[in-house]
Amino acid sequence: MQVHPPDPGPPGLSLIRKGDFRSIARAISLIENNMPGSEELLRGLENRHVPVIGITGPPGAGKSTLVDALTMHAVEHKMKLAILCVDPSSRFHSGALLGDRIRMNRWQDHAQVYIRSLASRGSVGGLHPHIFQITDLLSNAGFDYILIETVGVGQSEIDIAKLADQVVIVLVPESGDDIQGMKAGILEIGDIFVVNKSDRAGASQYLQSLKSSLQFQTGKTFSDLKFLQTVATEEKGIGELYEAIMENSKHISSKKSFTFFEERAWQLILEYQMRDIDREQLNRSLQTSADQPGFNIYRFVIAYADGLQKK
Numbered sequence: 001m002q003v004h005p006p007d008p009g010p011p012g013l014s015l016i017r018k019g020d021f022r023s024i025a026r027a028i029s030l031i032e033n034n035m036p037g038s039e040e041l042l043r044g045l046e047n048r049h050v051p052v053i054g055i056t057g058p059p060g061a062g063k064s065t066l067v068d069a070l071t072m073h074a075v076e077h078k079m080k081l082a083i084l085c086v087d088p089s090s091r092f093h094s095g096a097l098l099g100d101r102i103r104m105n106r107w108q109d110h111a112q113v114y115i116r117s118l119a120s121r122g123s124v125g126g127l128h129p130h131i132f133q134i135t136d137l138l139s140n141a142g143f144d145y146i147l148i149e150t151v152g153v154g155q156s157e158i159d160i161a162k163l164a165d166q167v168v169i170v171l172v173p174e175s176g177d178d179i180q181g182m183k184a185g186i187l188e189i190g191d192i193f194v195v196n197k198s199d200r201a202g203a204s205q206y207l208q209s210l211k212s213s214l215q216f217q218t219g220k221t222f223s224d225l226k227f228l229q230t231v232a233t234e235e236k237g238i239g240e241l242y243e244a245i246m247e248n249s250k251h252i253s254s255k256k257s258f259t260f261f262e263e264r265a266w267q268l269i270l271e272y273q274m275r276d277i278d279r280e281q282l283n284r285s286l287q288t289s290a291d292q293p294g295f296n297i298y299r300f301v302i303a304y305a306d307g308l309q310k311k
């Protein structure tokens, strides 16, 4: 039997597999902007899974400072990391992000760390619309872990739960009074709860009230959850957080991975189905139909979609 050499894939993929940062950056831009060549690239990917860690929490809780300190630990442990910072578009030019950039700058030319900011345009309050594809690409680029920092507002914390194998929720003692009002959603998705800025008053009381509201709001038991206090600016508690993340990574269930697959497949089917729909053409079609007697939008949509399929 003749053995064919493996398909080398589209240009750039072999360099991506070797972990070439410039090729990775180009490929992400291609995917981010849905440019020609991006689908070919995605179709050339191997089915690899690298643990994805979501770091979320209210604005200013110290997520970036924690990510930076965690990066230091990971680098010392000879890990290779990809870090995605997803910011709601409206915050893209805020001082906070600039602050993140300056802080994270020390990793800019580091061979073990790849950092990329993504604006969450298109998906209101959520993650980037092509975040699944971007993490799949990074999973093929030789990283040990993928970290995704996102502000826990709007839809993003729900999205991160569909993408990350484990979610770290970063809170601060000052959020004490909000805790009863805090959406069950954000509490529901956490695997590790971090009370950062524990140099401030009331940190341990806050941790206690967090535990009781978690039990009250989500009915979860604590056996699978971890609670930690950190002072990110002084790198206190970071070793414990790092160990907690590593420990959790050992226990990612195949059930969870399969649920992720289903979610990805679902999202992609939606995307592919929508791909042929031209809004302007839809508008024209509607304009001619909506005035007709007996118009019904449900019948219209089915007929419209049938028409697209037959094309």
Ligand SMILES: Nc1nc2c(ncn2[C@@H]2O[C@H](COP(=O)(O)OP(=O)(O)OP(=O)(O)O)[C@@H](O)[C@H]2O)c(=O)[nH]1
Pocket: 058, 059, 060, 061, 062, 063, 064, 065, 066, 096, 097, 099, 100, 151, 196, 197, 198, 199, 200, 230, 231, 232, 233, 234
């Ligand atoms: N006192 C104290 N300040 C901290 C700590 N961690 C972070 N900060 C400060 O809190 C501010 C916000 O920190 P960031 O790391 O930018 O917070 P963030 O959650 O990434 O912020 P956004 O991405 O804008 O939501 C900065 O001024 C940090 O220096 C801490 O443990 N203690």
Ligand SMILES: [Mg+2]
Pocket: 063, 064, 065, 096, 100, 149
């Ligand atoms: Mg930040």
